[in-house]
Amino acid sequence: MTTNRKMRLGLLSRNTGAHIASWLSPETQASAAGDLSYYIKMVQTAERGKFDFFFETDSPGIATDNMVTWSRNGFRHTKFEPLTLLSVLSASTTHLGLGGTMSTTFNEPYNVARAFASLDLITGGRGGWNVVTTANDYAARNFGLDKLPPHDERYERAYEFVEVVRKLWDTYEDDAFIWNRETSQYIDPDKFHPLEHDGKFFKVHGAIASMRSPQGQPVIFQAGASNAGRDFAAATADVVFGSARDLTKAQALYKDIKTRMLKFGRDPDDLKLLPGLSMVLADSAEEAEQRYQALQDLVHPDVMRQTLQEDLEMNLRDFPLDEPIPEDKLPEKANQHEAYFNYLTNLIRTEKPTLRQLFHHWSNRGRNVFCGTPKQAADLMEQFFTSEAADGFMISFQTMPQQLDLFVDTVIPDLQRRGLFRTEYEGKTLRENLGLKRPKNSYLK
Ligand SMILES: Cc1cc2nc3c(=O)[nH]c(=O)nc-3n(C[C@H](O)[C@H](O)[C@H](O)COP(=O)(O)O)c2cc1C
Known part of the structure; x- marks a missing residue:
């Protein structure tokens, strides 16, 4: 491992914050989920802090029963469609990566390939796709099913789905677009590769209308925690979100994912593992604990x-x-x-x-909530980063947006002083900033 290895940081948005009662806190803007200007400010702050990327979660379904209970939930009821949102946010940022979720269970590969290819071009090579198999029956009911397909079948479909998407992203070689007015050729037909795929789940004989972006293909994110999910991540992902609860478990997950990569013929450096880290920051650890407890009491x-x-x-x-x-x-x-x-x-x-x-x-789904001072946060991040437990972190805050500002103004400069985090973006594309290789077009030998 080289000494100039730098931490990678993603920001998990969750509008008013990661805590389920964050929308009830007087510190947050309860209506944030439907307010574009709120998101624009958030990504600009993340970019000021030199975050690698901003990330938007999603599920293609919300609850339709038991509404007295659901009516109290601030996460579910309104959400911008991720790609629409990310496309708009790209206009307010220049370097920040922009990642979003799309389900492999409730889409066709063509739709996903096309949408993310566009996002990647619109953002100048800053796009990323979080591949999820979706885990709720409410989504199934929007797509003609009563229940989700079984877990392992969802992952089997996901493998083939990603394979088809990647092939579609390679429809054109990097230099296929020649725009030659003298010969009247817009593209070089030898550099166009329609797909002939006949698989168990998909038959795709076609192509997408999209040139390759500056980063070749969008970055692939994944967060599977089960056995099937970890294998899938090790086989396909560029960035993996972990949900480790302590250092020992994080080290075990890190080793497990990086070892699984070997059986798929991949170099462990080609995947960045980012455990989730959700925070409450304050001037003292006691105050941070109190702030967290106050949120818990609002549930x-x-x-x-x-x-x-x-x-x-x-x-x-x-x-x-x-x-x-x-x-x-x-x-x-x-x-x-x-x-x-x-x-x-x-x-x-x-x-x-x-x-x-x-x-x-x-309440934070098993991911420990860190309550402490900015220095303690930087200490914890350094410890995980330097002991083979993390390549960086998926950061979220129990309440937003002041906690993000505080992090950017205090924890980030501390990490920079320690030489653990960038002071300037290394490149323009998300892959360049994450230190990931640009994928070669798979049709080229
Ligand atoms: C940081 C993070 C973000 C996630 N985002 C989503 C999401 O947007 N949509 C979704 O359906 N699942 C999301 N998940 C859940 C995972 O995709 C996955 O279903 C979960 O980790 C359980 O793993 P398993 O499916 O292998 O059992 C996320 C998980 C993590 C840790």
Whole structure:
């Protein structure tokens, strides 16, 4: 490992903040999710802090039942479609990468390939696609199904999906567009490669109308936590979002993903693993803890039950808050977020928490919330980064946007002083800034 290795930082938006009750905090703008100017400010702050990229999550479905409970949730009800949003945000930034989610279960490869190829051109090579298989039945119901297809089948489809998308991105070679007025040739036909794909899930005989972008192909993000998900990430991803809970677990995940890459013939340096790190920053650790506790106290009991029942895939609607969750009522196996489900059911069996205790532990979905000073945040990041646990971090804040400003004004300069983070962007494209190779067109020998 070289000594000038630099940390990579992504910003996870979640408008008012990552905490489920952040929209209730007087520090946030409750209406932020529908306010473009709010997003523009956020990405400009991220770029001032030299973040590698801004990242927008998504799911193609929202709850339609149990609305008394869902009506209290600030994450679900309105959201800009990621590619539309990212295209607009590219006009207000010059170097920041712009990544967004699109599902492989509820799209066709052609649509995704075309949309991200356009995003990558519009942004001058700053686009990224977060490949997800989608884990909720509400999405299934928008697409003619009652339930999600089984977990492993979703991943099987995802492999083929990504293969087809990548091939479509290579429709034209880099120098296919010659615009030769003398010979009256717009493109060189020898450098055009229509796809002939006949697979288990997709038959695609065609091409997309899109030249390659300055970074060749958009960056591929992935966040699978299950066995199938980790293999998929190791086989296909440029950037992987981890959800490690402590240093030892983060090191184990880092080693696991980088080792899995070898079986797919990939160089471990070609993938950047970024564990999630969600924060509450304050002048003292005690104050940060208090701020976090104040947020926890804002959570409505209905929301506690709803959050847990979604990941446990069981009904907790009338369940008392201060009694342990009965083990004999737990479903046998997950069909949605396998890693979340396994973690929670194991905890219920071993530690027998009450519903309220389990919620307080899980309100950030198992990713520890860091509460502390800017210096302590930089210490923690340095420790993970220098002990083979992380190539950088997916940063989120429990409340936004002041916490992002504070991070950019305090933690970033500290990391720069320590020589761990860039002071200027290295390049123009997201791949250049992440230190990833530009992919060769697969039709070239
Ligand atoms: C930082 C991060 C961002 C994620 N963004 C999304 C998203 O936008 N949409 C989605 O459906 N899932 C998202 N996920 C969930 C993952 O895609 C994946 O389903 C989850 O980690 C469980 O892994 P598994 O599917 O292998 O069981 C995200 C996960 C992480 C850690």
